[in-house]
Amino acid sequence: MDELEISRKAIAGDEASFLAMMRQYKEDLLRTALAFLKNEHDALEALQEVTVRAYHKIQTVKEPAYAKTWLIRIMINYCQDQLKRQKRFHHDPAIDSQSTVDDSLLELKEALATLPKKEQQLIYLKYFQDVKIKDIAKIENIPEGTVKSRLHKTLRSLRAYFEDEGGREHV
Amino acid sequence: MYEREEERLSELKSHLEQQTLPLDEADQMILAGITKAKADRSKQKRRRKRVTWMVAMAAILLLTFVTSIRVSTAFANTIAAIPGMEPFVALIQHDKGLQAIFNEDYYQEIGSSQTVGDVTMTIDGVILDETGMNVYYTIESSKKMKTASVNTIEITNSRPMPEAGISYGGMSANDVFSYQEIMELTFPKRNVFSDLNFTIEAEMDIDEKMVAFLIPFEVPEQTKPSKPYVLNEITELDGQHFTIDEVVDSPLRVAVQVTFDPNNTKKILSFEDMRLVDERGEVWSKIANGVTAFGNEKGKTTHTFFLQSNYFSTPKKLYLQINKAQAIKREQAFVEVNTDTKELLTFPDGPQLQLVDADRNGIELSLSVKDFNHDPFTAAMDAQGKEISISSFSLYGEGDATHWSPAFETTSYTNPIRLELNAYPTYIEGDVKVEVK
Numbered sequence: 377m378d379e380l381e382i383s384r385k386a387i388a389g390d391e392a393s394f395l396a397m398m399r400q401y402k403e404d405l406l407r408t409a410l411a412f413l414k415n416e417h418d419a420l421e422a423l424q425e426v427t428v429r430a431y432h433k434i435q436t437v438k439e440p441a442y443a444k445t446w447l448i449r450i451m452i453n454y455c456q457d458q459l460k461r462q463k464r465f466h467h468d469p470a471i472d473s474q475s476t477v478d479d480s481l482l483e484l485k486e487a488l489a490t491l492p493k494k495e496q497q498l499i500y501l502k503y504f505q506d507v508k509i510k511d512i513a514k515i516e517n518i519p520e521g522t523v524k525s526r527l528h529k530t531l532r533s534l535r536a537y538f539e540d541e542g543g544r545e546h547v
Numbered sequence: 548m549y550e551r552e553e554e555r556l557s558e559l560k561s562h563l564e565q566q567t568l569p570l571d572e573a574d575q576m577i578l579a580g581i582t583k584a585k586a587d588r589s590k591q592k593r594r595r596k597r598v599t600w601m602v603a604m605a606a607i608l609l610l611t612f613v614t615s616i617r618v619s620t621a622f623a624n625t626i627a628a629i630p631g632m633e634p635f636v637a638l639i640q641h642d643k644g645l646q647a648i649f650n651e652d653y654y655q656e657i658g659s660s661q662t663v664g665d666v667t668m669t670i671d672g673v674i675l676d677e678t679g680m681n682v683y684y685t686i687e688s689s690k691k692m693k694t695a696s697v698n699t700i701e702i703t704n705s706r707p708m709p710e711a712g713i714s715y716g717g718m719s720a721n722d723v724f725s726y727q728e729i730m731e732l733t734f735p736k737r738n739v740f741s742d743l744n745f746t747i748e749a750e751m752d753i754d755e756k757m758v759a760f761l762i763p764f765e766v767p768e769q770t771k772p773s774k775p776y777v778l779n780e781i782t783e784l785d786g787q788h789f790t791i792d793e794v795v796d797s798p799l800r801v802a803v804q805v806t807f808d809p810n811n812t813k814k815i816l817s818f819e820d821m822r823l824v825d826e827r828g829e830v831w832s833k834i835a836n837g838v839t840a841f842g843n844e845k846g847k848t849t850h851t852f853f854l855q856s857n858y859f860s861t862p863k864k865l866y867l868q869i870n871k872a873q874a875i876k877r878e879q880a881f882v883e884v885n886t887d888t889k890e891l892l893t894f895p896d897g898p899q900l901q902l903v904d905a906d907r908n909g910i911e912l913s914l915s916v917k918d919f920n921h922d923p924f925t926a927a928m929d930a931q932g933k934e935i936s937i938s939s940f941s942l943y944g945e946g947d948a949t950h951w952s953p954a955f956e957t958t959s960y961t962n963p964i965r966l967e968l969n970a971y972p973t974y975i976e977g978d979v980k981v982e983v984k
Binding site: 394395398403406411419420421423425426427431432481483499503528531532534 | 555563573
């Protein structure tokens, strides 16, 4: 069975196909979680929660081709909610950095954290999941031009961030 | 234009791709997620079953009523004068309080409606008081409806709605163009709405299609105030003491609040014949259909029982009388079962109770009393004190016995398990007469 066929059956309510679909996209989902959350443990928890949410809502997916992106968006939303919560309840930067798997990801997390929620999602889908602008437009139900102008705006904010950071490195 | 930024992002992407991932654990998390999602879903199903159960009870009572009580012509004429109310004559006739509401014009006509496709829902009228709200509505279709039932129904207000017991009819249509139904809300705590604008949100399953309605309506007149009589009178029935705290008379029902003495040797489960009697001997008895009591929660000694309303009558004297109650010895107020060895370990004295079948998913008990139509269980508790929810309950009569089968939500518990009884056919008798007014 190919990817699309599995997604199509999962949307139709076939449980075995749902499991196959989740397994198929687990790497992408875990990577997404790691781009936002602080450690592996939280990423695994996130995967479980995203499975629960997806199980309840899978019937609402219209196009089997977008099943993967749909799952990734659920994951990003979940991660963003978690980050907001953690901020509210206990923010201890010492613990955060201690438990991070790989420091090389810190920069990514920080860069994303400087952006508003919507823009985090846009950058992530475009540059980390290679979702085409045309598809983002369809999924978000907005014109392609709007996606492009939002991307530009977001890259401009990132430029400011990278330059600032670069400057700091040279000092 | 933003090549450098894009390049930087692609560097970060390759970092992310080099991460080693806990793939085996990931598989476990996916399976755990599916199990959790399914558990959520069965919880939703459980709620629906509970509702169906209430509906089944209502239907049984309704049948008894239709065959046993004659409708008075005078009353039928009063009702027939109100548009759309004829079908409710039978339902209202068995409750003296409701009859008085119609005779005294306390029923408020509404008439708001919405049409979705072929189907129109009309809110015919409302009875609102401090203890609840009855909503009378009609569903009409331009095509014959083979099956129709409520999927969800909810009432909202600009302020949060008070906590309420909700009951509504089940399957309503059978090859008809229109039918009438009632939705009843019962508030455990007295409530006065400051805003009388409501919205009913209903999803009806009509011939296997879901039709959603959203109908705002305004109740024209504010509720008539309840009349509380604070009594605090200590009384006893066959040596078991309790206090009649207060009797509150409202248009829809009379609420009698009772606090049981924790030192009683028996646990009183319910009163069989609690009633109000006036100086001429006229009687207002228990509510036969719908919510009849509140407060069977564990460890609570204060309960509220409902009687038919006498709000609109003006007796000189009014007494609360009780002669019979369901009661069991305090130390026997539960059944204890081992679902592995299929043994019934503890059960009350009295009519024979047998364990017909048991496994970790549920038990079936047979009680040697005909037509004891009560749901005796709210929850089970395992040997370690962990609560086990009852996911569904079925009751049926077989010959001279009544069968009870509760099913459990989980199979992971420690035997033996204990189920508190809220109803049992052993009785105490006596003579309680308290002056209310």
